[in-house]
Amino acid sequence: MSIRRSAIALCAAVATSLTLVTPANAVVVPNPVIDSAPGAEIAMKPIGSYDSGQFEESAAEILAYHAATEQLLVVNALSGNIDILDISDPTTPKKVGAIEAGAGNGINSVTVREDGLAVANVEPADKTDEGAMLFFNADTGEELGRVNIGGALPDMVGISADGKYAFTANEGEPAEDYSYDPEGSVTVVTLPALGTVVAPTQDDVRVADFQAFNAPGALHEDVRVFGQVGDSTTVAQNLEPEYITEIDGKAYVTLQENNAIAVVDLATAAVENIFPLGFFDLATEFGIDTSDRDGEINIRNWPLKAIPMPDAIEAYSVNGKNYLVMANEGDARDWEAYSEEARIKDLGDEDEGLPPICEDFDTGSELSIAQLQEDENLGRLNITTTLGLSGDGSCYTELYSFGARGFSIFDTEGNKVFNSGEQFEQKLAELHSTGQLIFNASHDEGWFDNRSDNKGPEPEGVALGDINGKTYAFIGLERIGGVFVYDVSDPESAEYVTYVNNRDFDVSALDEESEELVDNWAESGDLGPEGLVFIPAADSPNGKNLLAVGNEVSGTTTIFEIDSLVEDQTPGGATGFQQGSSAGPLVALAGVAALIGGVAAFFSGTIPQLQAEIQKLFTP
16 A cells, blocks of 8 residues: 555656746746755755845845744845745745834844744844844734843844743844944743733843853863954953754853853753864864865865854754754854954965964875965965964964864764764765766855865754654755755764755856856855755645745745655654665656656657656655
8 A cells, every 4th residue: 555655656746846847936946956865765855936036135044934824934134124925835935024123123033933923133223232022923913012132133033942932142243343342142031821922021031141251260261262352351242142042941052153052041041051062173084175276176184173163053852862953154253353364375474464384283294384375275275363373372283264064963961972074065076076066166156166265065054854753954055055954863873865956056146257246147046045944744834844945145035845755654644655665666666657658748848857857856
């Protein structure tokens, strides 16, 4: 019985994939990049997209899904509002309204409780001023009220799994000239009981600050505290919360520039701990491609340390133990009054005022230090000037680069249990070799290798989803685009499942010679994925697991459908063919052959495209 269902389901999947040839919406590209591991149990493809028509204006960033209305809430930083997209038909998302932040304000993040109580972070025109939380009813779009948050630059907002608290990471970035540097903080707001869709009051607001870590010795030495110039004089000012997640009453906050995680107890609104994330040794642990000027893909070990500096973070539990999944983007402090960035070739340049590499530096190869600093080796790579200096500050004994070009899993005690190493770049190199994409292209510039000197594919966003009893991590790549999917059910042995990129690499948004925007830039598809949200089948409008992605550069919001390729082990489940069955694929292939034969006379012009789509279903 399950085998027969498999054939029918797979034939239906093939028929559905024809929409990729003639997409319902122009920003679903005709031939998205789709790669899957042998034995992958899920498959993912883009099925619909909403196009704001705005290039590189952050017109689609963080998003949330409200199941009751079948709507996506999408942060549009260009307008300073939240766009409301109807995805009752996920193949044709439509804008049906907006939530306005008010003149001069911007919105950075949004989330929604299952009863429709939604909250958004509001940033005032001056980012160093106090921010606010805006509450609204997702069922009606009605604003319910606002509260001040007691912190500046509210970045990521969330609601606890039990619905009791809303919380926000307040980044507290300095002014460009460092005339003022607000403290970083985390705001915790007690919400009305589930089912009561009203705004909380100012009395419900508490602020977890970092002032206790101003005391000498209170902070682990590997937590990066640096760039304290002008008004920035304390540790609390230097700690900058970025992204936030929650599990079992604890919030876990990425302090991105500090390369650390803060642990906040929601019940007491107190910071309990800050633990560092450490560094990766690129001489021994894994390799990266470091140059955009060598004319080739060259992923290898180098005498470098990588600073993970994660952006997005999500939490999940396995066998009663909690874990954190983090996208290791990397992000430098780079302001008018202070910047930590430098290229390795500039070390020792008197005009730049940078100390040289120490004479006894071990290059790890036959290369001399001077050769190491050439453009085709490490010369173009961006590093931090804040780490690796000798005791007297006269030269660099170690070199530290930004980001780790993959993702990591830590337990909530601060122990690393998995890192993807060079897997992302190696897979992208493989897909480049088969002509499916352009290795380390940027989001706006579809040119070969041009991000190798600066964080490579730059993973940024993360979402988690449970499918058929397994937990999957969806990691968005800010630069080259696309989403990597890993099975993280066993945190210590996460496995690659698939990579999907709704991008046409034959179209570069910017002309390579003039660097001007080309007329047909929208045909390039999704550029710069920022926010990701997993929509489980039980809540989705079409009964399928979905992934929604907001793309800040192309201004598109794209829906991906996730199909199960195995028997659903849950009671009453019946999707795909049974894992381990050799007959299932054969029957499915027979069904595909019959489908081709039956439609050949009518669709002779599309058969090559149909065959190409079918091949994707069976290509590892």
